[in-house]
Amino acid sequence: METVTAIRQLCDHVGQTVRLRGWVYHSRPGGKITFLVLRDGTGLCQCVIEKNDASAGFYDDIKRLAQESSLEVTGTVSADERSTGGFEVRVSDARVIHPARDYPITPKAHGIEFLMKHRHLWFRSKRPWHVLRIRSTVVDQIRRFFNDNGYVLIDTPIFAPAAGEGSQTLFKVDYFGEEVYLAQTGQLYLEAACMAHGKVYCFGPTFRAEKSKTRRHLTEFWMVEPEIAFASLDDVLNVAEDFICSIAERVLRDHRDELVELGRNLEDLQAIKKPFYRVTYSQAAELLRGPKSKALLESDLKEKSIRLGELDQRITDLESTAKSGSASQWAKDKAAAEAIELREERSELQEQIGNIPHHIELAQNFEWGGDLGGSDETIISRLHDRPVFVTHYPKHCKAFYMREDRSDERVVENFDLLAPQGFGEIIGGSAREEDYDRLLARINHEHLPQADYEWYLDLRRYGSVPHGGFGLGVERTVAWLCGLKHIRETIPYPRMMGKFYP
RNA sequence: UCCCCGAUAGCUCAAUGGUAGAGCGAGCGGCUGUUAACCGCUAGGUUCUAGGUUCGAAUCCUAGUCGGGGAGCCA
Numbered sequence: 001m002e003t004v005t006a007i008r009q010l011c012d013h014v015g016q017t018v019r020l021r022g023w024v025y026h027s028r029p030g031g032k033i034t035f036l037v038l039r040d041g042t043g044l045c046q047c048v049i050e051k052n053d054a055s056a057g058f059y060d061d062i063k064r065l066a067q068e069s070s071l072e073v074t075g076t077v078s079a080d081e082r083s084t085g086g087f088e089v090r091v092s093d094a095r096v097i098h099p100a101r102d103y104p105i106t107p108k109a110h111g112i113e114f115l116m117k118h119r120h121l122w123f124r125s126k127r128p129w130h131v132l133r134i135r136s137t138v139v140d141q142i143r144r145f146f147n148d149n150g151y152v153l154i155d156t157p158i159f160a161p162a163a164g165e166g167s168q169t170l171f172k173v174d175y176f177g178e179e180v181y182l183a184q185t186g187q188l189y190l191e192a193a194c195m196a197h198g199k200v201y202c203f204g205p206t207f208r209a210e211k212s213k214t215r216r217h218l219t220e221f222w223m224v225e226p227e228i229a230f231a232s233l234d235d236v237l238n239v240a241e242d243f244i245c246s247i248a249e250r251v252l253r254d255h256r257d258e259l260v261e262l263g264r265n266l267e268d269l270q271a272i273k274k275p276f277y278r279v280t281y282s283q284a285a286e287l288l289r290g291p292k293s294k295a296l297l298e299s300d301l302k303e304k305s306i307r308l309g310e311l312d313q314r315i316t317d318l319e320s321t322a323k324s325g326s327a328s329q330w331a332k333d334k335a336a337a338e339a340i341e342l343r344e345e346r347s348e349l350q351e352q353i354g355n356i357p358h359h360i361e362l363a364q365n366f367e368w369g370g371d372l373g374g375s376d377e378t379i380i381s382r383l384h385d386r387p388v389f390v391t392h393y394p395k396h397c398k399a400f401y402m403r404e405d406r407s408d409e410r411v412v413e414n415f416d417l418l419a420p421q422g423f424g425e426i427i428g429g430s431a432r433e434e435d436y437d438r439l440l441a442r443i444n445h446e447h448l449p450q451a452d453y454e455w456y457l458d459l460r461r462y463g464s465v466p467h468g469g470f471g472l473g474v475e476r477t478v479a480w481l482c483g484l485k486h487i488r489e490t491i492p493y494p495r496m497m498g499k500f501y502p
Numbered sequence: 503u504c505c506c507c508g509a510u511a512g513c514u515c516a517a518u519g520g521u522a523g524a525g526c527g528a529g530c531g532g533c534u535g536u537u538a539a540c541c542g543c544u545a546g547g548u549u550c551u552a553g554g555u556u557c558g559a560a561u562c563c564u565a566g567u568c569g570g571g572g573a574g575c576c577a
Contacts, residue, residue, distance in 0.1 A: 028536050035536050048535080066528095082535070101528095102512080107538050108526045109514050113569055169575070184576095210575055211503075223577060340515055340525090351507080351571070373573080416577095428577065473577025487577095498568095 004072075008042035010087040013077045020045065020089060021072045023124070024100070026107060029063040036062065037084055038073065039124065046083040047073055049091045058094045067106070068124065070097040109340075112486075119493060120502045130258040131489055134251055135478045141250040142224050142474070145243055146201045151226060154193040156186025156202045161452070169210045171219075182207035185471060188401070188456055190227040191432060194467055195459055201226040213497055215486040216374075216424065218475060220495035227469035233403075233413040233431040236468040237389055240417055240427055241276050243472070244387060248272035251481050264483040268421055277388040281411065284372065284380055284390050288363040293379050297363070301356045304349055311346045315339055371397045372416075377425060381418040391415040400442040401456075403431040403468070415470070423480040429470020436460040 005018040022040030034049045051059045065071065075089040104114075105121055115122045122128050146153070159175060160183040170181035186202040193200045203224040210217065226243075228236065251259070252269050259266060279287070287293060318339040359375040366376065372390070381388055392411040395404065402412035414430035433439045439460055443453055450457075478490035488494040493502065 026538080028534085028539065030534055030536080031532075033535070035539095037537090046537085080535095082537075084537075104512075104527095106513065106527050109538095111514070111570090114513070206577080208576070212573095212575070213570085214572065217576075221577065343515085347507085348571095354506085355572080371575085375572095425577065471577060476577055 006042040007038070007040045007045045007085065007087075010043075010045060010077050010085075010089075014079055014087070015077065017074060017076050017092070018089065019072060019074045020047075021097075022070070024065050024067055024069045024071065025124075026067065027065060034059070034063050036065070038071075038089075044084050046080075046085070046088040047075065047091050048088055049094070053090075053092060061096055062091075062094050064099075065096065066100050066103060068103040068121075069100040071095060072097060116488070116494070116499070117501070123492070126261065128489065130255075130262055131478065131482050131484065132492060134255050134258055134482055135474070135490055137251055137254050138247055138474065138478055138481065139222075141247050142203065142472075145246050146224075146226060149199070151199045151201045152193070152197040154186075154190060154197070154200045154202050155204065156183065156189040158183050158204070158207075160184075169208055171207050171209045184208055185223070186225055187227065187469065187471070190225060190469065191401075191456070191467065192459055194227040194229045194469075195463070195465070198229050199226070211497055214374075215488075216476060218487060218491065218494055218496055221487075221491065222474040223471045224474065225469060225471040227467065229467045230465050231431070231468045232466060233391065233415070233468060236429055236431065236470060237278065237391075237415060240389075240415075240429065240470055240472075241274050241387075244276075244417070244427075245272060245274060247477065248481065259482070262482050262484075264481075269481065271385055271420075272387065276386050276417070277384050279380075279388060279390055280392045281372075281390055281394065282368065282392070284376075285366055285368050287383065288366045288376055288379060292383060293363050294360060296379065296383060297356055297360045301353065304353050304356075308346065308349050308353065311342050311349065315342050315346065318342070369394050369396070374424065377416075377418055378422040381420050381424060382422045384418075384420060387420055388418045389415045390418060398430070400446045400448065401430075401432050401439065403433045403466075404438055413468075417470075419476075419480040421480075421483075423476070426476045426480060427470050427472045429468065431466065431468035434460060434464045434466050436464065 003019060004021050005013055007020065007022070010018070020038055020040060022038045025037040025039035025044055027034065027036040032051050036047045036049060038045050038047050049059060049062050062071075072095045073089065073091045074093040075091040077087055077089055079086060080088045103121070104118055105125060123132070159173065159180045160170075161180055170184055173180050173182060184206055186204070186206075190200055190202055201224060204222065205220055206223045207220055208217075209219065226239065228239065231239075248269055249272075252266065256266070259269070355375075359379070362373060362375055363379055371393070372380070380390065391414065392405060392408070393414055393416075394410060395402075395412050398412050398414055402414045405411045405413055412430060414428070416425045417427035417429075418424055419426045433442065436457065440450070440457065443450055443457075475487040475490040479485075479487045482490065484490065488496065
């Protein structure tokens with residue numbers, strides 16, 4: 001194969017002649033000079049093609065090349081601050097590999113529906129490119145953390161005979177005429193394996209048939225679940241804390257540029273250090289009902305209302321500029337473009353403002369015993385500048401296998417980890433009930449078929465020990481780290497309710 | 503399953519119940535060390551579907567389809 005230089009490595013080739021292969025990211029063709037931004041998978045590089053250059057027989061071919069055409073160019077590298085990426089290549093020769101036509105994703109704004117339909121092409125755009133690289137690093141760090149800390153990888157089955165926790169939210173599969181389900185967790189299987197290996201984890205896709213259409217839900221997502229023998233709830237919390245810190249550090253170390261490009265506030269991520277906050281469910285309930293939570297939302301409401309007023313004024317001004325006879329065409333266009341952006345912000349703001357009173361009401365009237373809602377989690381996480389563990393939820397709203405708190409049997413030794421800045425839950429975990437009688441009582445109480453859980457009960461018959469673990473949602477974690485609103489952008493091909501194309 | 507919002511040119515969006523528009527993209531030409539460049543011209547529409555109200559519907563009403571956001575549930 002001929003020598004081809006990666007754009008990322010151009011810094012090592014200043015002054016040299018190199019060959020690049022890639023796609024046209026953007027081009028500004030002209031009569032005498034054409035600027036063409038080339039994308040090769042490792043980065044972007046501006047290529048300058050001047051018609052006057054000696055062997056410029058290819059000039060007109062290059063000039064007409066449309067977005068995403070593939071080509072090979074040869075030229076001299078120089079450092080140039082005016083250029084995308086800091087380097088540019090003055091082209092002495094070029095060869096078109098495939099001329100594209102009418103690439104659908106133009107350098108202008110597009111809606112999410114359109115982009116998702118073109119997910120296979122959208123990969124090439126900057127934002128998905130950054131996000132999926134960060135995802136790749138997060139996944140690598142997850143594996144590294146557990147492999148380096150003495151955990152054994154146990155692959156759990158995707159075809160599962162019975163519901164892991166609840167039921168009804170699973171995908172049914174016809175398994176040679178019998179009914180099985182796509183796994184929603186590997187946890188129960190892991191518990192068995194951790195009695196053999198001490199510390200284990202599983203990592204793979206998991207499936208939920210919940211009919212949720214929200215920014216936090218996918219029907220197919222990736223989850224990593226560690227399980228640890230001889231561990232108390234505190235031990236598990238400590239592992240989760242170290243684990244999250246290691247991921248945040250790694251992403252900050254390897255993807256500073258990408259995070260900046262995505263507009264992520266780096267200070268927020270640098271603040272992800274031990275110790276995280278630990279509050280019990282009961283304390284969280286107090287916090288929600290208390291003055292701090294109300295004050296937060298009320299000041300929110302005030303700020304957003306002020307902003308809304310500013311927006312209205314600005315939009316009115318822009319609209320009159322856009323229609324004014326005296327303004328230049330250029331000024332009118334800019335005004336119209338800005339108005340469109342601001343209208344979008346206004347409509348989001350209006351929705352948020354409309355929801356705040358409801359959220360205040362939910363928080364103020366929160367009663368002990370109910371599960372924390374999405375808005376409640378948001379409030380709790382926004383009242384803290386680092387991740388928050390919420391522990392000891394009421395027993396009746398949690399799964400049967402969670403360990404009863406021996407000092408308060410109304411609650412179980414579980415926890416959720418809420419990511420800061422209002423991102424909400426990224427981890428759910430617990431100590432598992434190790435006592436045979438208590439576990440059996442819970443199984444019966446939930447009307448679960450005992451026969452299906454005999455193997456699971458065996459773990460409490462033969463050398464039962466305290467143990468626990470948790471599950472981390474990869475997409476939610478990546479969305480939080482990248483500062484994305486919606487998790488659909490953090491997985492290459494999102495699967496959501498009613499959507500599976502492409 | 504429930505609640506709220508939306509659907510107008512390839513894309514992003516305008517349009518008091520009264521002749522359907524702009525920018526980008528596409529095509530042609532000009533110009534330029536350009537940065538989402540700029541300037542001129544051209545093409546581009548069954549206003550989601552089916553009914554209804556009206557002299558007249560993109561606009562109002564009903565139903566449906568699809569999409570967005572949220573509730574429940576959860577990673």
